[in-house]
Amino acid sequence: MANAAADLTAALSKEQQHYENDDNALADLDASRGAKPVVPPHLLARLSQLDTPD
Secondary structure, three states: OHHHHHHHHHHHHHHHHHHHHHHHHHHHHHHHOOOOOOOOHHHHHHHHHHHOOO
């Protein structure tokens, strides 16, 4: 029974890695097309404050 649990954990880990690799590939593809990352508005406001001269 312990072997079955270990096999299931290993399978899930491989599947998770597969999806993470897909996400990374999609992000790379978007970046190569010139897509910009989405910045949440509250962080964008902070970044905008840093860009303004005193």
